[in-house]
Amino acid sequence: xxxPLEKALATLVLTFxxxxxxxxxxxxxxxxxxxxxVKNELGLGQKMKERNIDELMKTLDKNSDDEIDFKEYSAFLxxxxxxxxxxxxxxxx
Ligand SMILES: [Ca+2]
Numbered sequence: 646x647x648x649p650l651e652k653a654l655a656t657l658v659l660t661f662x663x664x665x666x667x668x669x670x671x672x673x674x675x676x677x678x679x680x681x682x683v684k685n686e687l688g689l690g691q692k693m694k695e696r697n698i699d700e701l702m703k704t705l706d707k708n709s710d711d712e713i714d715f716k717e718y719s720a721f722l723x724x725x726x727x728x729x730x731x732x733x734x735x736x737x738x
Pocket of ligand 1: 705706707708709710711712714715717
C-alpha cells in the first residue's frame with residue numbers, strides 16, 4: 646500500500662509529466678508549460694503576471710536552455726518545500 650509520502654512523490658512526478666508532454670520536448674517544461682503548471686497547480690501562480698513567469702523561468706533555468714528539465718523542477722519543489730516548512734514552523738509557535 647502506498648504511504649502518504651509515496652503518494653506525494655508520485656504527484657510531484659506525475660504533475661511534471663502532465664505538463665511536460667504538452668509541446669516540444671516531452672521531458673522538459675517550456676515557458677508555456679511552466680506557466681500552465683504554476684497557474685493550475687499552485688494557488689500563488691494565479692496571481693503571477695507575465696513578468697513574474699519570466700523571472701521564475703530565468704531563476705529555475707540553471708543551464709539557460711529555455712526549458713525546465715526534471716532536475717530544475719526538483720530544485721523548484723525543494724524551494725517550495727522549504728517555504729512550506731517555514732510557514733508551518735512559524736504557525737506552530
Ligand atoms: Ca534548463
